[in-house]
Every structure is written in structure tokens, then in C-alpha cells.
Amino acid sequence: MPKRSRSTQSRKKQHTPVRVKLLLAFLVITLVGGVGLVKYFKSPRGKAFLLERGFTVYYDEVQDAVGKQLLDALEQLRLRDRMKGRIEIKTVGGWKCYYKRWDVPCGDECDLVRVNVALTKAVRRAGLSVREAVEESDGNVLRFDVGTKKHRTHLIFIRKGERISIIDKTARPKLAIVVDDFGYSKNSLIEDIFALDFPLTITIIPSLPHSESIAALASRSGKEILLHLPMEAEEPNDSDVEMVLTSMSNRRIRQLVESYLEQIPGVSGVNNHMGSKATQDERVMRVVLSVLRRRGLFFLDSLTSHKSIAYNTAKSMGVGTARNTIFLDADASDPNIIEERLQRLVSIARQRGRAVGIAHPKRWSLDVLRKSRALCEVSGVQLVFVSELID
Structure with a gap:
């Protein structure tokens, strides 16, 4: 077998590094291009392209x-x-x-x-x-x-050429009363609450036996309706309906919120049912609020936790929002205690210009709510739907 000449071997040794260099250059160009492409699609311009x-x-x-x-x-x-x-x-x-x-x-x-x-x-x-x-x-x-x-x-x-409206700084302080947790029953107590002759916002839990019929009754009674969205609490507890959990994927949270909104027609906004854990989770709140933003709905933070970020997150996303000031009947069935809280709520409204109070469909709470119109009139406070207090 003839031996290869030294010149042939040297030429082969020279060609090998060139091939390696070309391969490395190709890999570098591909990598840089891939990184650039990923960066582009993460930019607003790239996302607009994908949209x-x-x-x-x-x-x-x-x-x-x-x-x-x-x-x-x-x-x-x-x-x-x-x-x-x-x-x-x-x-x-x-x-x-x-x-x-x-x-x-x-x-x-x-x-x-x-x-x-x-x-x-x-x-x-x-x-x-x-x-x-x-x-x-x-x-x-x-x-x-x-x-x-x-x-x-x-x-x-x-x-x-349009006249620019000027905010009237002499306007009366405003107070919104919200009554939570409708949907479990439909009885004379519910009818008596709906008979209250002042602006009242009621919240309905979805997927309960009377959720849809209560929504229809509230609409006929001229009440404002919110979806009372079940959300995960810090302390585990049983729920009658599926709640938004921090362990859920973004897609599942969107699906759940959308399905609940479809169940309760005519809602103006949403507030949280429980939710002391979920309202502390920014990812969860951003997913929930993105659904509301697409539908033009607001979010009322019930403030079941002082660590809640729901209100600030909503503001940062451009979603209309407000937050609860006082739970009127939380852990209380004594009308005297509830009335004291109502008086404190009216006082806060006068100091701050606005306030929101949340009650529940209980007979002892109804007895106090019947006094709220007269109390507000004496105090110079206007009762309004919560939608009128949205930031």
C-alpha cells in the first residue's frame, strides 16, 4: 500500500481546524440568532407580531x-x-x-x-x-x-372645545353597603333585604341552588350585583363550590372565573369570598383581574387579610377597584355591636369622603341596615352602590 506524502498529510491537518471553526461559527450564529429571536418575541413588538x-x-x-x-x-x-x-x-x-x-x-x-x-x-x-x-x-x-x-x-x-368637568369638592361623603353570601336560600329574609329602599350592592356565590334565581330577583329589585368569587383561605375549610386555589394553573383559574361569570348575568364587578391566601398571591390575582379587565368589570377587595395585594394589583393593571372598610357583622350577632360598627363606618365616610361596609344576610343585620338610611341622612352621608366608589 503506497504511503501518503507529507504534503498530503499536512494539507489534511490544515483543513481539519477550518472545518471545526466553521462548525463552531455556525453554532454560535444559531445560538445568538435563537437568543435574539426569544428576546424579540418577549418584547411588546414581538408579542404584537404573535397576536x-x-x-x-x-x-x-x-x-x-x-x-x-x-x-x-x-x-x-x-x-x-x-x-x-x-x-x-x-x-x-x-x-x-x-x-x-x-x-x-x-x-x-x-x-x-x-x-x-x-x-x-x-x-x-x-x-x-x-x-x-x-x-x-x-x-x-x-x-x-x-x-x-x-x-x-x-x-x-x-x-x-368640550367643557372640562371640575370635581365638586363640596360633594357629600358617600357610603356603600354590600351584603355578601347570597345563593344558599331564597326566603322571606332575602325578600326583606331586597325591599330596603336605598342603593344596596349584593354579592352572589355561584353554583349554589338559588344563585341564578337570586340574581334575577336582585335585578328586578334594582340592586347592584357582584359575583362573590370563592377563593382560597389561609386556613383550610370546606367550600360548597370550587374555589380559586394558589396551586391552580393560570389556564384553570381563567376557566373557573369565566364559568362563574357566565352563571351570574348582569354583574357589575367581583369581590372575594374568603380568599385570605389567594389575595396575597400576585400571580393568582393578575390572572383573575385580567379576566375582569377584558369584561370591563371592577374588583372589590373584601380585605379578608390585611396582607391582601388585590387592591394595589388591580390599580397597577388599570382595573377599577375599591376595598372594604369594615365588616359590620363579622363574628357578631348582637344588633348593638353591629349598630356601633355602622356608626363608625358613617364617621369614616365623613372623614375620608367615602367608605364601604360589608354585611351578611342575617335577621339581626337586617334590623340594623333598616336604620342606615336615617343615620346617613342625619350625618350628611349619601348611600350609593359600590360601583360609585371605584378608583
């Missing part, structure tokens, strides 16, 4: 990202404090899109072109598109439509 291609799970995050930029722009334009917002629904391919509509009065001096430019820059910083920006009503209204090609996130109306 446009059907990944609707990213809708809330995309909406939050562009919303923050838009609010910053309105702040710089000194228009943010004038804004009034609400949630509206647009169906896209069978999927309900809960977009935000903002109405912003800006006075006669407002330059709509300048506003348009500022909002457009804000949208582009978030990686989204201006779907449409047109002046209407003879140049007095800027209609500014934001989102992706398929999905609207915001619809903003800048209204030139």
Missing part, C-alpha cells in the same frame, strides 16, 4: 404596553387627568376583543395635529400601528384607532 397571527393570549400584554405609552403621551400633553375611559367589545373571528375607549376633552386651545403626532410616536414605541387617525366634526374631534391590523386595543376620541 396578529392568532396568539390572542398576548392581547392583554400588548394592550398594557401600548396603553402605558399612550398615557405617558397624554400626561406630557397635560390631557391625562381629563380622560374618561370604558371597556367596549369587538368580535374578531369569534373571539371577543375587550378594547379600551378613551374620551378626552381638550378645550378650544387644543392642537389636534400636535396630539396626533404625539400619540402616533407613542404607538410606534410600543411596536403597534395606528389603524386610523382622522379628524371628524369639522376638525373638532380626532378619532385615533390603535392596535394591530386585526385587533384593536384602544379607540381614543380627542374632543376639541
Whole structure:
């Protein structure tokens, strides 16, 4: 067998390192590209790209990202404090899109072109598109439509020449009374509570024998209805219905909240039933609140734990929220104790301008609630639905 020449062997030794270098370079480029791709899809721009291609799970995050930029722009334009917002629904391919509509009065001096430019820059910083920006009503209204090609996130109306409302600092203090735990029974006590002749908010636990019929009765009686969402407590206890647990996946929490909301029609918002553990868990609360935000509902923190983060988390997510001030009849069946707490609640409302009290459907509580209208009138406090105290 002929021997290879030294020149052939040396050439082979020279080629081997080149192949290794090329392979290493390819691996490095692939790795860097993969990392870059992951980083891109985690950015608002990347999530907007995925949303446009059907990944609707990213809708809330995309909406939050562009919303923050838009609010910053309105702040710089000194228009943010004038804004009034609400949630509206647009169906896209069978999927309900809960977009935000903002109405912003800006006075006669407002330059709509300048506003348009500022909002457009804000949208582009978030990686989204201006779907449409047109002046209407003879140049007095800027209609500014934001989102992706398929999905609207915001619809903003800048209204030139509209009078700017001024908060009346002489307004009467407001007090909301909430009665929890409806759904277990339907009897004369329930009917007597619904006969109270002042704004009353009632909360209904889902999946109970009388949940749906109580909702219908409350609606006919002109009462405000909340879903009383069962949530995990710090101390284990039996529950008649499935509760939101901290051990649940995000998907299961969303499914459970959605199914309960479907059971109780006409709700204005949600508050927690128990929940001393769940309301301390930021992940759990963000999932629950994201469902409410899409539906335009608020969250009343019952404050079953002083460690609850529900109220602050809701505010950070742009979800309407309020929190309980006093449990009127917690661990008390003595009408004198309950009445003392009611008087303290009225006093707090006068000091702070607002207060929320939670009671339960008990005969001894009803006897005290019947006195609340007269007590509030004497104290100069206005009784309202809890939805009127939402931040």
C-alpha cells in the first residue's frame, strides 16, 4: 500500500481546524440568532407580531404596553387627568376583543395635529400601528384607532372645545353597603333585604341552588350585583363550590372565573369570598383581574387579610377597584355591636369622603341596615352602590 506524502498529510491537518471553526461559527450564529429571536418575541413588538397571527393570549400584554405609552403621551400633553375611559367589545373571528375607549376633552386651545403626532410616536414605541387617525366634526374631534391590523386595543376620541368637568369638592361623603353570601336560600329574609329602599350592592356565590334565581330577583329589585368569587383561605375549610386555589394553573383559574361569570348575568364587578391566601398571591390575582379587565368589570377587595395585594394589583393593571372598610357583622350577632360598627363606618365616610361596609344576610343585620338610611341622612352621608366608589 503506497504511503501518503507529507504534503498530503499536512494539507489534511490544515483543513481539519477550518472545518471545526466553521462548525463552531455556525453554532454560535444559531445560538445568538435563537437568543435574539426569544428576546424579540418577549418584547411588546414581538408579542404584537404573535397576536396578529392568532396568539390572542398576548392581547392583554400588548394592550398594557401600548396603553402605558399612550398615557405617558397624554400626561406630557397635560390631557391625562381629563380622560374618561370604558371597556367596549369587538368580535374578531369569534373571539371577543375587550378594547379600551378613551374620551378626552381638550378645550378650544387644543392642537389636534400636535396630539396626533404625539400619540402616533407613542404607538410606534410600543411596536403597534395606528389603524386610523382622522379628524371628524369639522376638525373638532380626532378619532385615533390603535392596535394591530386585526385587533384593536384602544379607540381614543380627542374632543376639541368640550367643557372640562371640575370635581365638586363640596360633594357629600358617600357610603356603600354590600351584603355578601347570597345563593344558599331564597326566603322571606332575602325578600326583606331586597325591599330596603336605598342603593344596596349584593354579592352572589355561584353554583349554589338559588344563585341564578337570586340574581334575577336582585335585578328586578334594582340592586347592584357582584359575583362573590370563592377563593382560597389561609386556613383550610370546606367550600360548597370550587374555589380559586394558589396551586391552580393560570389556564384553570381563567376557566373557573369565566364559568362563574357566565352563571351570574348582569354583574357589575367581583369581590372575594374568603380568599385570605389567594389575595396575597400576585400571580393568582393578575390572572383573575385580567379576566375582569377584558369584561370591563371592577374588583372589590373584601380585605379578608390585611396582607391582601388585590387592591394595589388591580390599580397597577388599570382595573377599577375599591376595598372594604369594615365588616359590620363579622363574628357578631348582637344588633348593638353591629349598630356601633355602622356608626363608625358613617364617621369614616365623613372623614375620608367615602367608605364601604360589608354585611351578611342575617335577621339581626337586617334590623340594623333598616336604620342606615336615617343615620346617613342625619350625618350628611349619601348611600350609593359600590360601583360609585371605584378608583
